[in-house]
Amino acid sequence: MAESHPVGAPPEVQLESESEAESGAEEQPQAGEETQDTTTTTAGKPKKKKKKSKKAKLLSALKGEKSSEAAESSKTASKLPDEAVKKLLELNPSLKGELAGIPPEKASEILKKMDVSQLLSGISLSGKNQKDMASYKFWGTQPVLKFDEKVDDKPDGPIKEVTPEIVPKIAAPLPEGYEWVELDLTDEAEIKEVYKLLSQHYVEDDHAMFRFNYSAVFLDWALKSPGWKKGWHIGVRAKGPSRLLVASIFGIPIKLRIRQNTLDVVEINFMCVHKKLRSRRLAPVLIKEITRRCNLDGVYQAIYTGGVVLPTPVGSCRYFHRSLDWLKLYEVGFSPLPPNTTQAKMIARNQLPPHTSTPGWRVMEERDIDQVHDLLSRYLERFELAQVFTRDEIEHWLVNRHKPEDQVVWSFVVEQDGKITDFGSFYCLESSVIGDMSKKHDKIRAAYLYYYATEQAFNPKEKGLKDRLLQLNQDLLIEAKKAKFDVFNALTLHDNPMFLEQLKFGAGDGQLHHYLYNWRTKAINGGINSKNQPDESKRGGIGIVLL
Numbered sequence: 001m002a003e004s005h006p007v008g009a010p011p012e013v014q015l016e017s018e019s020e021a022e023s024g025a026e027e028q029p030q031a032g033e034e035t036q037d038t039t040t041t042t043a044g045k046p047k048k049k050k051k052k053s054k055k056a057k058l059l060s061a062l063k064g065e066k067s068s069e070a071a072e073s074s075k076t077a078s079k080l081p082d083e084a085v086k087k088l089l090e091l092n093p094s095l096k097g098e099l100a101g102i103p104p105e106k107a108s109e110i111l112k113k114m115d116v117s118q119l120l121s122g123i124s125l126s127g128k129n130q131k132d133m134a135s136y137k138f139w140g141t142q143p144v145l146k147f148d149e150k151v152d153d154k155p156d157g158p159i160k161e162v163t164p165e166i167v168p169k170i171a172a173p174l175p176e177g178y179e180w181v182e183l184d185l186t187d188e189a190e191i192k193e194v195y196k197l198l199s200q201h202y203v204e205d206d207h208a209m210f211r212f213n214y215s216a217v218f219l220d221w222a223l224k225s226p227g228w229k230k231g232w233h234i235g236v237r238a239k240g241p242s243r244l245l246v247a248s249i250f251g252i253p254i255k256l257r258i259r260q261n262t263l264d265v266v267e268i269n270f271m272c273v274h275k276k277l278r279s280r281r282l283a284p285v286l287i288k289e290i291t292r293r294c295n296l297d298g299v300y301q302a303i304y305t306g307g308v309v310l311p312t313p314v315g316s317c318r319y320f321h322r323s324l325d326w327l328k329l330y331e332v333g334f335s336p337l338p339p340n341t342t343q344a345k346m347i348a349r350n351q352l353p354p355h356t357s358t359p360g361w362r363v364m365e366e367r368d369i370d371q372v373h374d375l376l377s378r379y380l381e382r383f384e385l386a387q388v389f390t391r392d393e394i395e396h397w398l399v400n401r402h403k404p405e406d407q408v409v410w411s412f413v414v415e416q417d418g419k420i421t422d423f424g425s426f427y428c429l430e431s432s433v434i435g436d437m438s439k440k441h442d443k444i445r446a447a448y449l450y451y452y453a454t455e456q457a458f459n460p461k462e463k464g465l466k467d468r469l470l471q472l473n474q475d476l477l478i479e480a481k482k483a484k485f486d487v488f489n490a491l492t493l494h495d496n497p498m499f500l501e502q503l504k505f506g507a508g509d510g511q512l513h514h515y516l517y518n519w520r521t522k523a524i525n526g527g528i529n530s531k532n533q534p535d536e537s538k539r540g541g542i543g544i545v546l547l
Contacts, residue, residue, distance in 0.1 A: 138284045143518040145312040156261055156521045158300065167295045172288060174236060175280050180289065183233040183248065185223055191216045193245045194235075194270075199432070202272045213430040213443065214270075217406045222269070222547050226392040227253045231293050232266065236282065246274040249286040251294060255388040256303055256544070257380075258521055262388055266294045268304040268517075269547060291517075302517035305546050307510055314516050315385065315524035315542045317491040318532060319508035320500045322477060323350045324447075325486040332433050332441050334487070350504065356475040364411035364423060369395050371420035372413065372453075379453035383494070383543025384524050385514070398425055398451070409450065410479060414472075422468070424452035424476045426488070427547070447480040449473070449490035450545055457495070466498045473499050492527030493542040497534035507533075514542060 143160035145151065171180050184190050198214045214222075223233065232251035238244040251266040268290065273282045294302070326346050329335035337343065364372065373394045380386040389397075398411040407428065414422035426447040433441050456468040480488050490496050490505060491512055514526070525541030527534060 139311045142287075144310075144515070145314075145520060147311050149312070151520055151522050154520060156259060156519070159518050159520050162295055162300045162518075164295070164298070168292055169296070171292065172285060174282075174285065177239050178236050178246065179239055181235045181237050181245075182230050183235045183245075183250075184230065185220060185233060188216070191219055194219060194248060197245050197248060197274070198270060198272055201275050202270070213432045215406075215408075215430070217402060218408050218429065219270075221396075221408045223250050223252060225252050225254075225396050226390065229253065229297065231297070232290060234286065234290055234293070236286075246277055247282050247286060248272050249290050251290050251302070253299065254303075255390075256301075257386050257388050258516065258519060259384050263301050263519070264299055265301040265303055266290070266299050267546060268302050301519045303544070303546070304515050304517070305512050306515065307512060309513060310515060312515075313513035313523075314521060315526040316511050316513045316528070317493050317526040317542060318528050318534075319510045319512060320490050320492070320496075320505035320534075321508055322488040322490070322503060322505040323486075324352070324477070324481045324488055326350045328441055328486050329444070332444060334444065352474070352478050352481050354478075356478050358414055358422070358471055358475050360414045360416050360421070361412060361475055362415065363400075364398060364413045364425075366395070366399055368413050368415075368420055368423075369399065372398065372411075372423050375420060375423060375455070376451060376453045379457055380543050382457065382540060384541050386543035407483075410447075410483065411450075412476070412479065422452075422454040422456075422472055424472050425450040426476055426480060428485070444487065445485045447483075447485040447488045449476070449488065449496070452476075452494070465495070469495055470499045470502055473503060477503065491545075492534050492538075493545070494527075495539055497527045497536050497539060500534050514544075514546075 140146075143158070145159070174180065183194060185194070195214060195216050198212070198219075202212060202214075229251075232253075234249050235245050236247035238246055249268065249271040251268050254265060254267050256263050256265045271283065271286055273280075273286075291302075294300070323329055323335060323346075326335060326349075327343065330337060330343065330346070335346075337346065369391060373389065373391050376394070377389065380388075398409060400407055400409055400411065402408065409425060409427045411425040412423060413420045427450050429446050429448060431444045431446060433443060452469075452472060454465070454468050454472060456462070456465045459465065477488055488505075489508075490500060492500070514524075525538040527538050527541070529535035529538055
């Protein structure tokens with residue numbers, strides 16, 4: 001994963017590479033036997049400022065080569081010295097392993113045509129959980145854009161036309177001792193099994209200090225949106241008495257607008273393989289199986305996200321983090337103490353006003369659904385990649401139906417004379433603290449900026465939009481603080497570059513790459529410039545938030 005810690009990392013599709021599987025295979029759980037899931041962890045400490053390593057210096061030098069606006073759109077590896085390309089391969093062991101099976105001249109051609117930014121984004125600065133490149137050979141067989149494919153002069157459309165009559169009617173076989181199952185998320189016991197699989201085998205930070213904690217309530221919210229299909233909730237179980245769940249992949253149906261085209265697509269999430277089965281190459285099999293099922297239902301395109309570079313991102317955003325309880329984040333090792341400052345100064349720097357300031361601000365209620373639906377729909381038309389919501393989906397995703405201890409989403413509106421002029425929302429995703437740091441705090445509560453909209457966006461030349469967004473999002477931060485969140489995370493999508501830095505969000509070291517399956521379109525802006533900084537001129541691209 002690209003992020004330094006799960007509390008700031010996206011819930012991404014996990015794709016193990018073939019070379020990783022070959023190099024790090026643990027003893028596999030035997031079919032029919034219960035597996036004792038244990039993870040050895042090491043405690044992390046706040047990082048001290050260190051001299052740059054050779055690896056970091058190389059990255060800095062390479063990033064410097066693409067600092068000019070002229071280099072922004074395309075800078076291929078062919079322009080780098082051979083020695084730099086060689087070192088890039090050394091930093092990308094997964095990519096190196098994949099290219100090892102390809103004739104040298106073909107491997108060189110592939111590498112030279114890749115964009116430097118793609119290579120750099122795929123580099124992990126630490127070894128744990130390193131997933132620099134998922135299987136190049138696998139993705140070479142799939143209807144996705146290739147790294148060296150030019151699309152600017154091609155019309156948007158499917159990469160491969162699917163003939164429904166020839167889609168296989170039965171699933172591909174699994175390794176001996178395992179079988180396909182449909183997961184029933186109306187069954188509390190099965191939800192707990194999915195929770196256990198994800199909590200122990202999905203996303204963990206590079207230093208084994210934090211791990212995503214997807215609650216049963218969160219999974220119910222995330223995977224049972226209007227129109228959800230049980231057949232798209234796929235698991236792999238061990239045969240025998242234990243019936244252990246060892247892998248999963250989930251899809252939900254959404255309507256997605258990609259520039260001028262609106263499509264029925266599947267949103268893919270929570271692909272996870274038991275750590276002791278990573279050598280069985282189940283990830284490609286899972287992808288092929290959910291593709292087969294979606295094709296049988298007449299859905300031929302998909303959207304998914306990841307923190308690593310695969311062929312080929314349609315757009316990439318950067319994560320930013322705003323401390324709400326800086327001292328707690330420091331005590332668990334998430335936030336360092338910057339040089340030449342003190343804990344007291346950091347606590348004071350991150351203070352927020354005690355009360356919201358927007359007149360008419362209140363919690364969103366069921367009676368607001370129609371007005372919020374209308375406002376958000378018009379707001380999202382300003383972006384090139386956005387979900388097209390139904391009224392039922394607005395109700396599902398934005399209206400809280402749970403008691404406070406189980407609440408997943410927080411939504412607020414601004415009402416003036418009976419009219420909803422603004423709204424904003426965030427959702428909760430906790431991380432468990434593991435290792436020695438858990439003795440003082442056992443979890444980190446992270447709020448993620450979700451959807452928002454304001455009538456100010458429709459003013460001529462967006463007059464007043466920036467000030468309004470600063471005010472609305474500060475009120476969201478205050479609400480998150482009141483709800484006992486520790487950190488507030490946001491990407492550079494939507495209009496976020498207008499306020500992230502002003503509201504004291506700090507840049508994360510992770511990217512979230514957005515991918516389209518079986519759809520060709522040119523690159524879409526993700527709110528960042530060639531220096532990987534928020535850029536207001538790069539707005540208007542990505543307008544969808546994937547969990």
